[in-house]
Amino acid sequence: MLDAIVTFGLVAAAAVYVAWRLFLSRKAKQRIRGLLNGQAECCPADEASGQCPGGCSGCDHAAPAPRQR
Amino acid sequence: MLDTVAKTYRVAFVGNPNCGKTALFNALTGSRQKVANYPGVTVERKEGQLITPGGKTVTVIDLPGTYSLRGRSPDEVVTRDAVLGKLRNFERPDLLVCVADATNLRLILRLVLEVSSTGLPMILALNMSDIAENRGIRVDAEGLSRELGIPVVRSVAVSRAGVSELLGELDTALTAARHGTASAMTWAERGADEIRQAHRLADQMVARFVNTPDIPRDMSSRIDKVLLHPVAGILILLAVLFFVFQAVYTWAGPPMDMISDGFDALAATVQETLPEGLLASLLTDGIITGVGSVLVFLPQIVILFFFIILLEDSGYMARAAFLTDRIVGGAGLHGRSFIPLLSSFACAIPGVMATRVIENRRQRLATIMVAPLMTCSARIPVYTLLIGAFVPRSTVGGFIDLQGLVLFSLYLAGIVSAFVVALVFRTFVWRGKTEPFIMELPGYKLPMLRSVAMGVFQRAMMFVRRAGTLILSMMILIWFLSTFPGAPEGATDAAINYSFAGIIGHAIEPVLAPIGFNWQIAVALIPGMAAREVAVGALATVYAVGGTALDEVSLGATIAAQWPLATALSLLAWYVFAPQCAPTLAVVRRETNSWRWPVLMFVYMMTLAYTASFVVYRTATYLGG
Incomplete structure (x- = not known):
């Protein structure tokens, strides 16, 4: 029984890893990361600054905003 | 005080292709970006962090090599837009380090003159100073510094020589940049006359501050006679x-x-x-x-x-x-x-x-x-x-x-x-x-054992990591x-067939x-x-x-x-x-x-x-x- 649990656990982990590496888009990965971290979903960049307008982190726009420097 | 603690300065490396920007970037930041003795290795910006002796946190940006800010190829466009602060999600640098191949200063001086019109403070790093010295090329760094109005530092990136001097200059220049007015952006693409003028100025500076021996004590040209022979080569x-x-x-x-x-x-x-x-x-x-x-x-x-x-x-x-x-x-x-x-x-x-x-x-x-x-x-x-x-x-x-x-x-x-x-x-x-190909041949260098070992190690680790994860x-x-x-009951073929x-x-x-x-x-x-x-x-x-x-x-x-x-x-x-x-x-x-x-x-x-x-x-x- 334990033999089967460990084996299928390894197979499931491998399937998740392969799916993550090969099949999920960058956007989907960001969304999952956000959900796992309990963060809000990424919003579009602020038009004027091209930066994150605030409220989330983890996407391309979330480079440190000028006002933080 | 709060400003000093919170501020992360941004310093970008610009220079001609194959002048050792990435090697200097690696020496300063401890990164392991690929370097090689031919132009065009870096095609996108790379970032690394360092802390200066004065305690300043600096993000160093290694940019693709370029001869001008005109941006004719995609990699040159990256450099131009980064320097001008036009890249999306990329803040304009506070300071530029112009990295020069000390054995060949003419083209970098022209670039320095062009970049100076962006209004950004600059430091000129005379990289590969050891090779220049071996070839009998003497550069009057102090004179160049006075003429250009920017600090000039000698460096040998592969042996980390001159790194501490460069860090010291970074400290000084960044302090000045913080209180300065580097925001004036005056760069515009130059016309043919302006380019010719910049070439003349660069040539004059080379004539005044660089002393090249009449007979080059250079093995490269002798080796090239054999290795670049159309048949023997x-x-x-x-x-x-x-x-x-x-x-x-x-x-x-x-x-x-x-x-x-x-x-x-x-x-x-x-x-x-x-x-x-x-x-x-x-x-x-x-x-x-x-x-x-x-x-x-x-x-x-x-x-x-x-x-x-x-x-x-x-x-x-x-x-x-x-x-x-x-x-x-x-x-x-x-x-x-x-x-x-x-x-x-x-x-x-x-x-x-x-x-x-x-x-x-x-x-x-x-x-x-x-x-x-x-x-x-x-x-x-x-x-x-x-x-x-x-x-x-x-x-x-x-x-x-x-x-x-x-x-x-x-x-x-x-x-x-x-x-x-x-x-x-x-x-x-x-x-x-098909457009003609113009390429500046780099001088021959004895490969650095550490650099070769690091490159091989990185490749090997990439292969092993891939085998240990995806494979x-x-x-x-x-x-x-x-x-x-599994095979059904009474099956006669090998189980894998089912x-x-x-x-x-x-x-x-x-x-x-x-x-x-x-x-x-x-x-x-x-x-x-x-x-x-x-x-x-x-x-x-x-x-x-x-x-x-x-x-x-x-x-x-x-x-x-x-x-x-x-x-x-x-x-x-x-x-x-x-x-x-x-x-x-x-x-x-x-x-x-x-x-x-x-x-x-x-x-x-x-x-x-x-x-x-x-x-x-x-x-x-x-x-x-």
């Missing part, structure tokens, strides 16, 4: 490449046997320790056999990259680009295509990205389309397995290793087919003139697909039968789309679950016993052409910003692969193979 290049492939085969044997024995011992230990069951089968037939059959090729990859890095660092690769320019140009490619094509021997992904140095869009697209035809390192496990299994270990003419000769021929087949395909594209798809995971899935569902892998393999087999592929190969080709070398591990696992091979050596023996020679030759031909790498297609999509080119690449490469395999298989079968 090509023969030497072929001999060098031939020696490398011979070495890959002959030197890698003992360490490969050791790794193979290690995995055998590990599998035996697991079998003895664990009771017979699913887990034992997964570990031995799936993980150890699959991953082991890929990792066994590590010595060959290490030897190949040792030579490539050695040739790059010595300056010989740039000569190879010069020598092959006529051939590359004859195929309608630009001379600058050589470096992307060379990079593709490691992996097509950096090769495709390196095409950013090509200004002409048609020539850039043609180079992108043929880059995957160059033999990447992921093909080595497949080639080695098949050559080891089907080509006898003998010599030709008493000293040429036959297996090495076949490997060399496969590499040559990739190169020749790339040129032929490029010629077809340039003749029928992207017509137009390991895929081997587990292949094992699962080869094991489940598995998911067996069902998939048998379904694809009719399509691949005309080129001599059996269902096991069909199964191996599917995960091989993710990474070519996975096909070897997949074959090992499929045969192991089927009850035959256990490692690469016995996998070789198994396929040698079960496959006709025609099938092996057909599979080799397939791997020369097949687009068996989804990540490469994804990068082509990103670089061309269109799905049209990756789709065209997939279709033409698949057609070539199938046709070549068909011809090879039918011919070999006809001849009795």
Whole structure:
């Protein structure tokens, strides 16, 4: 029984890893990361600054905003 | 006080190609970005962090080399836009470090004059000062500093000389920049008169502050007389490449046997320790056999990259680009295509990205389309397995290793087919003139042992990491697909025939039968789309679950016993052409910003692969193979 649990656990982990590496888009990965971290979903960049307008982190726009420097 | 603590300064490195920007970047930040002794290695910005002696936190940005801010090729556009603060999500730097090749200051001085109009504070780093000194070139750094109105520092990036002086200057300049008014942006693209004026100014400065000996004490030009000879040079290049492939085969044997024995011992230990069951089968037939059959090729990859890095660092690769320019140009490619094509021997992904140095869009697209035809390192496990299994270990003419000769021929087949395909594209798809290739040949340098060792280590770790992550995971899935569902009661065939892998393999087999592929190969080709070398591990696992091979050596023996020679030759031909790498297609999509080119690449490469395999298989079968 334990033999089967460990084996299928390894197979499931491998399937998740392969799916993550090969099949999920960058956007989907960001969304999952956000959900796992309990963060809000990424919003579009602020038009004027091209930066994150605030409220989330983890996407391309979330480079440190000028006002933080 | 709060400002001092919170502020992260941004310092960008600009300079001409191949002046050592990345080497200086690595020396300052402790990064390990690729450096080589030829222009065009860096095609996108790289960032690293450092803390100055004065406690300032600095983000250092390494930018692609450029001769001006005009931005004619995609990599030059990155540099221009970064300096001008026009890149999306990229804040303008607080300070620029202009990195100069101290042996050749004319072009960098012109760039310094152009960049000074951006209003950004600057420091000039005279890199490779040791080589300049050896050649008898004396630079009056103080005079230059006074003339340009910026600090000038001497440095030797590879030995970290001058790094502390540069850090000190960074501290001073950043403090001044914080209180200064560097925001005035006055740069505008210059007209021909202004460019000529800047050239004159640069020439005057070189005349005043650089003292070059009348007779260059330079070995490079004497060596070049031989190595760049139109006939002797090509023969030497072929001999060098031939020696490398011979070495890959002959030197890698003992360490490969050791790794193979290690995995055998590990599998035996697991079998003895664990009771017979699913887990034992997964570990031995799936993980150890699959991953082991890929990792066994590590010595060959290490030897190949040792030579490539050695040739790059010595300056010989740039000569190879010069020598092959006529051939590359004859195929309608630009001379600058050589470096992307060379990079593709490691992996097509950096090769495709390196095409950013090509200004002409048609020539850039043609180079992108043929880059995957160059033999990447992921093909080595497949080639080695098949050559080891089907080509006898003998010599030709008493000293040429036959297996090495076949490997060399496969590499040559990739190169020749790339040129032929490029010629077809340039003749029928992207017509137009081939632009002349102007390249500044770097001086010869004794390769730094540390740099070579680091480059080889990085390549080896990349291979091992891939084997330990993606390949390991895929081997587990292949094992699962080869094991489940089990054979039904009363079944007479081997259990694997009833598995998911067996069902998939048998379904694809009719399509691949005309080129001599059996269902096991069909199964191996599917995960091989993710990474070519996975096909070897997949074959090992499929045969192991089927009850035959256990490692690469016995996998070789198994396929040698079960496959006709025609099938092996057909599979080799397939791997020369097949687009068996989804990540490469994804990068082509990103670089061309269109799905049209990756789709065209997939279709033409698949057609070539199938046709070549068909011809090879039918011919070999006809001849009795």
